[in-house]
Amino acid sequence: MKKIYMDYSATTPVKQEVLDAMMPYFTENFGNASSIHAFGQDAKRALESARSTIAKTMGTTPETVYFTAGGSESDNWALKGVMRANKAKGNHLITTTFEHHGILHTCKALEKEGFEVTYLEVDAQGRISLEALEAAITEKTVMISIMFINNEIGTMQDIKSIGEIARKHKVIFHTDAVQAYGNVHIDVEALKIDLMSISSHKIYGPKGVGALYIRKGIKIQNLIEGGAQERNRRAGTENIAGIMGFAKAAELADANLEEHIERLSALRDRLAKGIIESVDYSRYNGHPTERHPGNVSVCFEFIEGEALLLSLNAKGIAGSSGSACTSGSLDPSHVLLAIGLPHEIAHGSLRLSIGDFTTEEDVDYAIEAIKEVVHKLRMMSPLYDRVLGGK
Numbered sequence: 001m002k003k004i005y006m007d008y009s010a011t012t013p014v015k016q017e018v019l020d021a022m023m024p025y026f027t028e029n030f031g032n033a034s035s036i037h038a039f040g041q042d043a044k045r046a047l048e049s050a051r052s053t054i055a056k057t058m059g060t061t062p063e064t065v066y067f068t069a070g071g072s073e074s075d076n077w078a079l080k081g082v083m084r085a086n087k088a089k090g091n092h093l094i095t096t097t098f099e100h101h102g103i104l105h106t107c108k109a110l111e112k113e114g115f116e117v118t119y120l121e122v123d124a125q126g127r128i129s130l131e132a133l134e135a136a137i138t139e140k141t142v143m144i145s146i147m148f149i150n151n152e153i154g155t156m157q158d159i160k161s162i163g164e165i166a167r168k169h170k171v172i173f174h175t176d177a178v179q180a181y182g183n184v185h186i187d188v189e190a191l192k193i194d195l196m197s198i199s200s201h202k203i204y205g206p207k208g209v210g211a212l213y214i215r216k217g218i219k220i221q222n223l224i225e226g227g228a229q230e231r232n233r234r235a236g237t238e239n240i241a242g243i244m245g246f247a248k249a250a251e252l253a254d255a256n257l258e259e260h261i262e263r264l265s266a267l268r269d270r271l272a273k274g275i276i277e278s279v280d281y282s283r284y285n286g287h288p289t290e291r292h293p294g295n296v297s298v299c300f301e302f303i304e305g306e307a308l309l310l311s312l313n314a315k316g317i318a319g320s321s322g323s324a325c326t327s328g329s330l331d332p333s334h335v336l337l338a339i340g341l342p343h344e345i346a347h348g349s350l351r352l353s354i355g356d357f358t359t360e361e362d363v364d365y366a367i368e369a370i371k372e373v374v375h376k377l378r379m380m381s382p383l384y385d386r387v388l389g390g391k
């Protein structure tokens, strides 16, 4: 049977070159980067070369890059670290209603600590209003955290304008760029980003590794206390093999970025067009142009998302109903509700996210499979029958 993976926004396979780059660091080069001896120094050199590689891909210098255990830790650190360190300035944080749970749940935790959070709404295409952002800033505002690209509907924000507004009002700007990094050009200086979360396993690297970019001069508390690793800011013996894999994945992504974006967006558009044109009562979610090159998010009326996913899985297609983090819950995704979809439509959602190993043949197969499955499920739906009189 066919096995077509269309869930690259949940995670990606590790590329062979990435695995090859990691392997020596499990066995012969296993040293602890904090050790004085040759084993330790070899590990330390590897660590610092990885840091330089990652720094270059985002237009910054190595001393601003801190390795973490992934996107979630980077999000937690950025928000808790900055808010707790800047209490003298204020207690207010601005974010959006449709962030990843790594941000939203951290905001909830900060509210319990007494911080105040403003959640900006997004429009039907998933973008915030820059006027509303500027209007939400008060003298107590310490930080703005707005994601670069949404993981469910693929919408990209106008990060440059957000950065400018933040800088103008002397507010710290963090962005969760886990979906954007490796999929669009990012220059943290040009975009006026102060902190940025990235993760390895979304760009064909290993799981459990990520980084937080922290611009020089930003006041931030530690999240993980202990040893003096990461220049005293993030304790824990460095995961050298994982970090080397992350750096290789970042280097590959950076070297092939143009080609990756061009190839992927053509496949994405073919997939989206194919679905929308062959299935009645379907809609394409997110922004028509400012979006992730590999994200196709659609909603089908009179369809229950879980049933759709299971039927597609039976045809060998691995998709998602929203984000991997929300499956298992029966509530519709907070992102789809945030863009104003009614519950019954948000329930019939499908996110297909494609990547470097997706072919045109996969896309065409998926379009046919979706057409068939949606038709079959609707034939069994009493609601469809009633509304359309069995058209």
Ligand SMILES: *Cc1c(COP(=O)(O)O)cnc(C)c1O
Pocket (backbone or CB within 6 Å): 009, 010, 069, 070, 071, 072, 073, 075, 100, 102, 147, 149, 150, 151, 176, 177, 178, 179, 199, 200, 201, 202, 208, 209, 210
């Ligand atoms: C996957 C993801 C995360 C979490 O990253 P992990 O490395 O899995 O912890 C955070 N934010 C966004 C937008 C993501 O897509």
